[in-house]
Amino acid sequence: MGGPERKARRDIIHGLESVLHAKSLQIGYLNGKPAKKVIASGLDLELRQGEFVCLVGPNGAGKSTLLRTLTGLQPALDGEIYLDGKALSRTSRKELAHKLSVVLTTPVEVGAMTVRELVAMGRFPYTGLFDRMTSRDWQMVDVALAMVGAGDFGDRMVHKLSDGERQRVMIARALAQEPRVLVLDEPTAYLDLPGRVAVMSLLHGLARGHGKTVLTSTHDLDLALRSADRLWLMSREGTIKSGAPEDLALSGDFQRIFARENVGFDSRQGHFSVREKTEGIAMLEGEGEARLWTERALKRLGYQLADGTEAEEPLRVAVIQDENEIRWLVATDQGHEAFSNLGDLADFVKQLPKNQDFKPAA
Amino acid sequence: MNADHQIPEAETKRNARLWVFVLLVIALLLVVGLNLSLGSVRIPLKDIVSAILGSNDVKDSWVYIIQNYRLPKIVTAILAGIGLSASGLEMQTMFRNPLADPFILGINSGASLGVALAIMGTTMVGGVFLPAMTELSELGIVLAASLGAGLAMGLILLAGRVVKSPTTLLILGLMFGSAAGALVSLLIYFSAPDRVKAYSVWSYGAFNGVDWQQLKVMIPVIGGALLLLFFLPKGLNALLLGEEYAKTMGLNTNRMRIMILLTASILSGTVTAFCGPIGFIGVAVPHISRNLFKTSNHKVLIPAVILLGAIAAVAADLVAQLPGSQLVLPINVVTSMFGAPFVLWVVLRGKRGGTSFTV
Numbered sequence: 001m002g003g004p005e006r007k008a009r010r011d012i013i014h015g016l017e018s019v020l021h022a023k024s025l026q027i028g029y030l031n032g033k034p035a036k037k038v039i040a041s042g043l044d045l046e047l048r049q050g051e052f053v054c055l056v057g058p059n060g061a062g063k064s065t066l067l068r069t070l071t072g073l074q075p076a077l078d079g080e081i082y083l084d085g086k087a088l089s090r091t092s093r094k095e096l097a098h099k100l101s102v103v104l105t106t107p108v109e110v111g112a113m114t115v116r117e118l119v120a121m122g123r124f125p126y127t128g129l130f131d132r133m134t135s136r137d138w139q140m141v142d143v144a145l146a147m148v149g150a151g152d153f154g155d156r157m158v159h160k161l162s163d164g165e166r167q168r169v170m171i172a173r174a175l176a177q178e179p180r181v182l183v184l185d186e187p188t189a190y191l192d193l194p195g196r197v198a199v200m201s202l203l204h205g206l207a208r209g210h211g212k213t214v215l216t217s218t219h220d221l222d223l224a225l226r227s228a229d230r231l232w233l234m235s236r237e238g239t240i241k242s243g244a245p246e247d248l249a250l251s252g253d254f255q256r257i258f259a260r261e262n263v264g265f266d267s268r269q270g271h272f273s274v275r276e277k278t279e280g281i282a283m284l285e286g287e288g289e290a291r292l293w294t295e296r297a298l299k300r301l302g303y304q305l306a307d308g309t310e311a312e313e314p315l316r317v318a319v320i321q322d323e324n325e326i327r328w329l330v331a332t333d334q335g336h337e338a339f340s341n342l343g344d345l346a347d348f349v350k351q352l353p354k355n356q357d358f359k360p361a362a
Numbered sequence: 363m364n365a366d367h368q369i370p371e372a373e374t375k376r377n378a379r380l381w382v383f384v385l386l387v388i389a390l391l392l393v394v395g396l397n398l399s400l401g402s403v404r405i406p407l408k409d410i411v412s413a414i415l416g417s418n419d420v421k422d423s424w425v426y427i428i429q430n431y432r433l434p435k436i437v438t439a440i441l442a443g444i445g446l447s448a449s450g451l452e453m454q455t456m457f458r459n460p461l462a463d464p465f466i467l468g469i470n471s472g473a474s475l476g477v478a479l480a481i482m483g484t485t486m487v488g489g490v491f492l493p494a495m496t497e498l499s500e501l502g503i504v505l506a507a508s509l510g511a512g513l514a515m516g517l518i519l520l521a522g523r524v525v526k527s528p529t530t531l532l533i534l535g536l537m538f539g540s541a542a543g544a545l546v547s548l549l550i551y552f553s554a555p556d557r558v559k560a561y562s563v564w565s566y567g568a569f570n571g572v573d574w575q576q577l578k579v580m581i582p583v584i585g586g587a588l589l590l591l592f593f594l595p596k597g598l599n600a601l602l603l604g605e606e607y608a609k610t611m612g613l614n615t616n617r618m619r620i621m622i623l624l625t626a627s628i629l630s631g632t633v634t635a636f637c638g639p640i641g642f643i644g645v646a647v648p649h650i651s652r653n654l655f656k657t658s659n660h661k662v663l664i665p666a667v668i669l670l671g672a673i674a675a676v677a678a679d680l681v682a683q684l685p686g687s688q689l690v691l692p693i694n695v696v697t698s699m700f701g702a703p704f705v706l707w708v709v710l711r712g713k714r715g716g717t718s719f720t721v
Contacts, residue, residue, distance in 0.1 A: 073606055097612030108603050109458075112658045124600055124611040131596035131661065177611070 016048035019084065019180055019213045020070065020100075026078035027062065027069045036077055039065050040238030043079070047181060047215055052207035054224035054245075055217040057234030057257060063217040064105070066234070067185050070215070071102050084180065097125035101177035103170045103184040107163070115161070115169050116154040119144055122176025144175040147210060148202060164195035171202065175212075182206065184216040188223070196220050200227050221258070222271050225249065233257055281306045286319025290326050294319050297342045301349055315349070379655060379662060386669040393676045397439075398432050400685040431570070436676060438572040438636065441584045443643055443675025445633040447667040448591055449626035450644030451651070455598050455660070456622050457528050463645040464630035467518045467535035467623070469511050470639040471542035473631065474565065476510020477503055478546040481561045482553040503564060504576065504635050511631035514538065515623075522623045526616075528605070566692030567638035569679050580636055587628040588668070594621060595660035602658055642697040643678070646705040647671045674701075 026041035039062035047053060055063050068074045070081060072088055081088040083099055101122065110118065122144065123137045145151050148168040153161070161169060167187055174182055184203070188196040200220065204227040206212045215232075218224050224231060225245045233241040233248055235257050241248065248254045255265040258272070265272050279302035284295060294317065295305065306314040316331035328339040330348060339345040398414075399407045405428065409420045413428040449464035457466065465471070480502060517538060518531075525531050550558050572580065597618040600608040605615050633640065651666035652658060674697075681700060682691040 071610060073609060092612075093609065093614060094612035097610060100610075102607070102610045104604075104606055106604075108607070110602055110658060112652050112656055113602070117657075117659065121600065121603065121611065124596070124613070127596070129593065129596065131599070 016050065018046050019049050020047040020215075021045070021082040022070065022079065023082070024079040025069070025076055025081060027065050028077050029065075030075070030077070038077060038238075040234075040240070041078065043240055045070075045232065045240065045242065047213050049180075049213055050207055050211040051229040052204050052214045052227065053216075053230045053232060053242075054228035055215065055232040055234060056219075056221055056224050058236055061234040061236050062238060063234055064185055066240075067102075067183055067215070067217055071100060071183050072096050073102075094125055097177060099179055100181045100183065101174035101179040103167075103174050103182075103187050105185045105187075105189055107166065107190060108170065109159075111157070111159040113158045114154065115145070115150065115156050115158055115172075116141060118158050118169060119154075119172045119176050122173040125177060140178060141172075141176050144172040145169075147175055147206065148172045163190050164192070164198060167191060167195070167199055168202070171199075171206075175206070179212070181213045181215065184214070186217050186219065188218055188220050196223060200224075203227075225254075225271075278302055278304055280304075281312050281314040283314040283316045284319070285317070286321070288321070290319045290321055294328065294342060294345075297346055298349075301346060303349075315352070317345075382654060383665070383669065386666075386673065390669060390673050390676070393673055393680060394436055394440075397436055397676050397680045397683075398428060400680065401427075401432065401683050402688055403427055430573075434572060434574055434577055435570045435679065437577055438580070439569040439675040439679045440672040441577075441580055442569060442633045442637045442640060443647070443671035443673070444588065444668050445584050445629035445671075446640060446644035447647035447651075447671025447674070448588065448664065449629040451648040451660075451663060451667045452591075452594075452598065452622050452626040453644075454648050455601055456619070456626075457532055458602075458604065459532075460649065461645065462532075463641075464626060465539075465634075465639065465641075465644070466532065467627070468514050468538035468542060469518070469627055469630045470634050471539040471546075472514025472517075473507040473511040473634040474546055474639060475542040476506040476508070476513070477564050478549045478561055479510075480506035481564070482549040482557045501576070507564075507635040507638075508631070511627070511635050514542075515627035515631050518623050518627055519620065522619050523616075528619075563692075564638050565694075567640040567694045567697075569637055569675070569693065572636050576636060580632060583632050584629060587625045587632075590621065590625050591629075591664060594618075594625070595664055597621070598660040599658075637693075639694075640675075640697060641694050642701040642705075643671060643674050646697075646701050647674055649705060650674075 022043055022045040024041075025043040025045065026038060027043070028036055028038040028040070030036050043066075055066065057063055065074070069076050072091075072093070076088075083091060083096070088096070119141045120133060120137070123133060123140065124131070126137060127133060142151070142154070145154055148171050150165065150168045150172055153165065153169075158166065158169065167190075171182075171184070171187070174184075182203075187203070188199050191199060200218070200223040203214050203216055207214045207229065228245055230242060231245045231248055231254075233243075233253055235241075241253050243251075243253075245254075249265075258265060282298045282303040283306045284291065284298065286294060298305070298315075298317065303315060318329040318331075320327045320329060325340070328342065328345045329336045330339070330345060337348060339348065395407055395410065398410045399405050403423070405413060405420075405424050409424065410428065412420045413424045414433065416425050416429065446464050450462070453462040453464060453466050454460060456462070518535065521531060521534050525534065550561065553561075597608070597613055600611050600613045601615075601618070603611075608618070609615050630644065647667050647670045648663070651663050651670050654670070655662050655666055657663065678693055678696045678700070682693055682696045684691060
């Protein structure tokens with residue numbers, strides 16, 4: 001490929017406009033015991049138009065500090081952050097509020113306020129000294145509510161919302177600021193699992209469907225891996241690796257950062273699992289969903305699925321599926337034991353003597 | 363950009379609010395009228411306007427009582443109620459704490475210390491603190507209280523420039539209050555009983571010590587601070603979400619903090635200087651307002667606390683007169699004794715409706 005063509009391709013790949021750019025950024029705190037406490041330095045980071053980036057890393061890596069620095073809530077110790085090409089240190093709070101808005105971790109405790117009133121606070125940077133809302137301001141409030149799928153609860157009181165609904169409303173408030181960049185600090189922290197999935201898919205949709213640039217920190221690695229366009233992988237040492245989730249998983253970076261004794265990242269399945277001591281090898285017969293869940297049960301019990309290379313005699317389990325019932329057979333010395341559910345099967349397998357030779361099922 | 367995007371609930375809600383405001387104005391006129399009419403001497407309601415205007419149709423003594431005694435007292439009560447309630451609202455929002463009151467940063471402690479020094483400091487160790495002042499005029503007490511409150515206010519503003527965290531500011535205020543309280547206790551301990559009594563009388567609070575001369579100072583000072591306050595609802599609303607959110611919405615939180623501290627300490631400091639440390643109104647009225655109007659919006663709450671604060675103070679004074687008797691109770695006794703159960707009821711009821719903060 002010739003020079004110009006190659007360049008054209010690069011432009012397609014990197015053609016997305018850079019919205020936020022940090023250059024040799026140093027983050028940390030100024031008034032620590034040693035004059036300053038540096039959390040990370042030499043960071044070069046970039047957020048591009050319309051992408052959904054998840055900042056992940058172990059507890060204490062400094063994710064919140066980074067987000068607070070990027071949003072101007074605390075000063076950078078060194079280096080510079082550019083928003084739309086303009087240095088953050090030379091941007092006024094008001095100007096910044098027009099371009100960037102946030103959702104913080106701590107849930108806000110407000111009462112005697114309707115959802116609409118709360119979202120209307122997002123218009124703060126646009127209204128005058130006396131905060132008079134124009135019809136365009138109210139329109140933006142409605143648009144923001146609709147964007148988070150909360151169009152129908154504008155008149156409800158904030159303190160009566162569920163945690164998940166409240167988080168949606170806080171995101172709507174941030175959207176009412178009409179930001180180019182939306183930064184969220186662990187928006188899923190206080191939510192139940194369906195709530196987490198909903199928030200992450202909402203953020204994904206805001207980036208994909210509405211062209212917002214979304215940066216969020218999260219502890220939901222599974223969800224981040226599945227929905228982020230890019231991950232910022234922050235290590236305890238204060239380095240950040242940026243890349244597509246899949247690339248970071250393939251390269252092993254993801255696994256390295258989250259390495260723990262008992263928790264392993266299954267890069268084939270793409271999720272974390274408790275790494276149990278291996279109890280033995282199992283051979284599984286069966287198909288479909290029932291097979292999948294049986295496999296999960298066996299893994300939980302510490303069995304690895306046989307791939308035919310093991311010297312050890314495997315535990316043989318068969319899933320037998322009729323029209324309206326599922327039965328499980330486990331081969332034993334005396335023939336086989338039948339079960340009508342996986343719980344009973346697990347109880348039986350647990351009390352089997354270890355490393356025992358099993359005879360093939362009849 | 364069409365009419366659809368006007369707030370749907372706005373019309374009905376605004377009308378309902380307007381009616382509550384009208385009712386509050388009527389209530390204020392009612393308590394003012396009753397307060398002018400009742401007291402040790404009963405003056406019929408119908409003659410009050412004539413007495414205010416100094417008409418010859420009514421008894422001279424009535425004109426004298428109304429013009430020189432009851433009217434200034436009621437104006438003072440109204441100003442005090444407004445000042446305490448408005449500054450209480452500001453403090454509750456700034457500290458996001460329902461228990462905050464105008465004195466949380468030690469304004470009243472400063473004023474108390476000033477007055478205690480003026481009244482009792484002379485007897486201690488042969489007048490180390492102040493030159494001997496045998497008879498302290500009411501004006502002297504006001505001056506002493508103003509100096510004390512001013513000192514406290516200066517310290518608060520100074521701290522407000524340096525200290526960024528509201529919690530730290532709160533702790534500083536509490537510590538200052540404790541230290542000032544300790545000094546006052548020390549003065550009381552070493553003072554003659556008559557001086558202690560004089561100090562106690564001041565500390566009970568009263569609206570009737572302020573004459574027209576002093577009101578010439580009190581009215582413009584309170585009025586000026588209120589005028590400033592009318593520029594703050596937007597920032598106060600933003601602070602409901604906390605300082606960090608307010609910052610990311612573009613609020614200059616440092617300037618806002620100074621504005622809040624300035625207006626709140628002028629309001630509460632002036633009231634304390636002229637009327638003594640009057641408790642409860644400043645913490646209760648903002649709660650009642652939020653519950654009555656079911657909102658945390660300061661554009662509604664500021665006019666609401668102004669009206670309700672005036673009503674509360676005038677009503678408290680009315681009760682303190684114990685109409686029909688010659689006795690007059692200290693204002694603080696009334697605000698606490700009648701106010702406490704009322705606020706308890708409002709707050710317990712309000713928990714279901716949701717107040718601005720979690721209690």
